[in-house]
Amino acid sequence: MAEYGRLRDGERKKRVLVVGAGAAGMSCAHHLSQHPDKFDVTLIDAVDYCGGQAFSIPIDKEKHGASWLNQGVQGGSFIFHHSMTMFARQGHHADPVKLQVSFGKDDTFWTNVFPTKLLARHGKEIKRFQTMMKIVRWFEVFFALIPVKYVMKLFMFSEEFTNTVALPMLALFLGTGNATPEVPMIVLERLVTSPTYGMWYPGDKLSVVSNLPPMVVFPNFSVFYEDWRKNLVSRGVNVRLSTELTQVVKRDKNNVVVKVIKRTPEADGHNAVSAWVTPPGSDPHGGVDADAQEGEEYYDEIVLCVLADTAKRILGKSASFREKKVLGSAKFSDDITVTHTDSDYMKRHYENFYNEEQAVTTLDRVDQTTRIEMAKKSFKPMYYIKEYPEDLSKLEMCFDCTNYQAQFPPDVKFENHVFQTIFLNKQRDGHLWSIDEIDESKIIRKDWWHQLCHSFTHYLFVIPWMMFLQGRNHTRYAAAWTLINAHEIAIMSGIAAAVDLGAQYPEDLERDKFALLSFRLYYLLAYGRWYRKKAPKEGSGKDWASGLYGSVYKGPGVVDVDRTMWREEQKKGLSTQ
Secondary structure, three states, X not given: OOOOOOEEOOEXXXXXXXXXXXXXXXXXXXXXXXXXXXXXXXXXXXXXXOOOOOEEEEOOHHHHOEOEEEEOOOEEEOOOHXXXXXXXHOOOOEEEEEOOEEXXXXXXXXXXXXXXXXXXXXXXXXXXXXXXXXXHHHOHHXXXXXXXXXXXXXXXXXXXXXXXXXHHHHHHHHOOHXXXXXXXXXXXXXXXXXXXXXXXXXXXXXXXXXXXXXXXXXXXXXXXXXXXXXXXXXXXXXXXXXXXXXXXXXXXXXXXEEEEEXXXXXXXXOOOOEOXXXXXXXXXXXXXXXXXXXXXXXXXXXXEOOOHHXXXXXXXXXXXXXXXXXXXXOOEEEXXXXXXXXXXXXXXXXXXXXXXXXXXXXXXXXXXHHHHHHHHHHOOOOEEEEXXXXXXXXXXXXXXXXXXXXXXXXXXXXXXXXXXXXXXXXXXXXXXXXXXXXXXXXXXXXXXXXXXXXXXXXXXXOHHHHHHOOOHHHEEEOOXXXXXXXXXXXXXXXXXXXHHHOOOOOHHHHHOHHHHHXXXXXXXXXXXXXXXXXXXXOOOOOOOEEOHHHOEEOOOOEOOOOOHXXXXXXXXXXXXO
């Protein structure tokens, strides 16, 4: 049973249970721990490591040039002010990178690095696309939640242009995968028209996009999250890994009553799904840790930093009608990431190098020689998308991690590159997968993910209603699914839950005008309240926001030179020359 907090000035400290030690849970526990006089914080997770989907795996340094690889979460944008500040707090940093993409294969291939025949073939549609983006921007209120596929049909774009050009631009940003056609139009529009959030801003009327988006790649996540865990423990947080919340028994005016079990830790920390995670009516004793004994614990508040369907399951009979409807409206798909070194598979299914046959030197009679010459020397795609020939609206996604992640040397033989190929929505689209073509002897690891589908229904039936769940029945929800599937949203959601419980928003981030604006907007949307500034104007953080509206982070959590991480890892003997 959880112990009652120590008394101070005649008042008992608030006992808070944070469920889930991913980005949201760690962030929530961290900011609650800044107030040891107000909170007794317990953080639990069913697996035996912190970080959730963000973790690293070991790889062969001599073969690949680096000894580790980030899995699940790899990078983000310079607008991720909260994430990068948290890196800095634990002595880590992100590295800058200019993103290169490779979409399609052969006749459907295009890239942001050089013009191709596909773009030349759709020259007129590309111009109309940019015009459409302006119209959607002007009438954003009307178009905002309409699925992309319907807007593209409304403006009479061809199936090939929609599926091979427009959808990949969107799938990249959120990892929306095969739910991309159902994503609200506002997301695609902002990617092209927004000078702050727009990965593809400004759009190009000749080749859709021709910029190399400035992005960041994250540090060794297993090390970062372990450092963060140790920091939380030093602050008095009771971190209990391999501890699973099986059910919330009740939530009333007195307390929150939960039941937990102790899990059996796996060697790599990735504990298998337990027998307690079972559909109604099935045998609860037919899987891992079926014999674990449930213990009952009492808390004053609970923060659920887990997926929406997991939250609904563990709330069980204690869930209100509203919670069942809102949480039940979130949709997920089961995807698998195959980490491998099968360069032959990559050559068969993707464009990995400059392709003379597909390149064009002019677009609408405008010379493109400069881009062509640059591509010949430095085309190194980091992110790939393949459309399935049977259905061009269905995608396979892939990373060339060696080109993307900053711990790798800049020049590694292609045969020694590490790739992550992502096969999407097994239940609906598994029959399209080419997963069996990957050489089993070259597979490093397979990971299944239960991924959020960013369908328009999510923005109609989940997000607008979260404010009516937050804080009721002593329960708060913190996770990326409360808005958009991004590490930054997870971090902010954890801070928001802590602030709503009575913690203070960090003063340095409050002086970072873009971080503050982002947090205020999230807090308003998720909790229905506007955060009021409290920090003095002078101090650290005021110079972290640069660029238009302060969106470009220039704080201590990012360096200026790409592959700084590789140089640092070399000195430690963790990467090669």
